[in-house]
Amino acid sequence: MLSILIPTFNYNIVPLVEEIFEQVSKCDIVFEILVYDDGSNSPLNTKNKTINLIENCCFKELPNNIGRSAIRNLLGTNAKYETLLFIDAGTFPKEKDFIENYISINNKELIIGGMTFGEEPVKKPYKLRWLYTKKRETNKGLHSSNFLIKKSIFQLNLFNESLKKYGCEDVLFFDNLAKSNVKILKINNPVIHEADDDANTFVKKTEFAIENLIQLIDEGKLSISHYKISKLYMQLSPLGLDKFIYLLFKWLKPLLLKNFNSNYPSILLFDFYRLGYYCFLKNKK
Structure with missing residues (x-):
């Protein structure tokens, strides 16, 4: 039994849900797909609401923005099943056996699938984000964009909701899991980051992440x-x-x-x- 959890904001999430649904339906397991929009009030949600017509799928619009950490905690809390698979909007499975690769690994507390870049180079002003994923994020580090975790472990190690701005919530989350002696398995089962941030947006997000990092260090949390x-x-x-x-x-x-x-x-x-x-x-x- 698997709960697939997708936080989103102002994004057409239908293609990702359709791909995940197709893959998991072939695996002969009980599942649900929960998609929560974090208060974007986006016109795209007219399209996203069609997800509710797909079997075992639910799309929900939050009335207010609660932040990247809180929406993940809410998804994990509302999930029916013990095994949780978190996938970020703006990503897409690289392989057709993405779901099968996860469920074939039994009795693991936490599995990180990784992230990679689209093979087709992009043009300015999106090139910086694409290049950063290629050079700095592919097969490196721990990313909350694609991971599987047991619900019982997740509930004891929630994302820190004091971080309201973008960045470092995943660093703190995985650091706390490591301190709790949760065993982390990294596998080659990546999602492709779709490089949808222009350079100015990515720079601003990076600044937010650095601000959060300094805050967490000053507070003794990292x-x-x-x-x-x-x-x-x-x-x-x-x-x-x-x-x-x-x-x-x-x-x-x-x-x-x-x-x-x-x-x-x-x-x-x-x-x-x-x-x-x-x-x-x-x-x-």
Whole structure:
């Protein structure tokens, strides 16, 4: 028995649901697919409501936006079955046996399927997000966009709802699971990220994530050594180099943003932007 849980916001989720439904229907198991829209009030939901006509599927619009953590917690709480599969909107299974690959693995507490990039390169201003997924996220790290977990474990390790902005909620979630000695299995069963954020949107989301990271470190909820960017800051700060990075970041920011919106964005420059923004926030205090 499997509950497939999809949080969404202002997105046409029908193609993903139809693909998941087709795959899981071939697996001869009891299942449900729950899709919750996080208060987007989007015209796309007229189309999304047709999901309710599909057997064992439910689409629900929340009246207000409750945030990325809270909507995942709500989906997990409302799920009927003990095995939960979370899949993000804006992704799509790479393989036709995506669901089968998960259910063929028995008695595992937490399985991470991973994320990959679309094989067809995209044009500006979406190239930066596509390239970041390709270079920094494919087969690396732990992502909440595609994972299977037992409901009994999930209920004891919910997403932290104090984070209202985008970013780092998955870092904290998986860190807490590791501290609780939950065994994590990573497999090659990815979803394709559809690179639907333009460069300016992705930069803003990245800034939110860095703000959340600093908040979590300051509150003692994450170790400063947990993230590469915070570890690097810790090495630079005693030497006063963080101030130099911050000033260089301020001076170069317009040029960096121009590069990110081009057809040839640099991931190395984006790495510098992230570090520069981190130094900017730390020196602003």
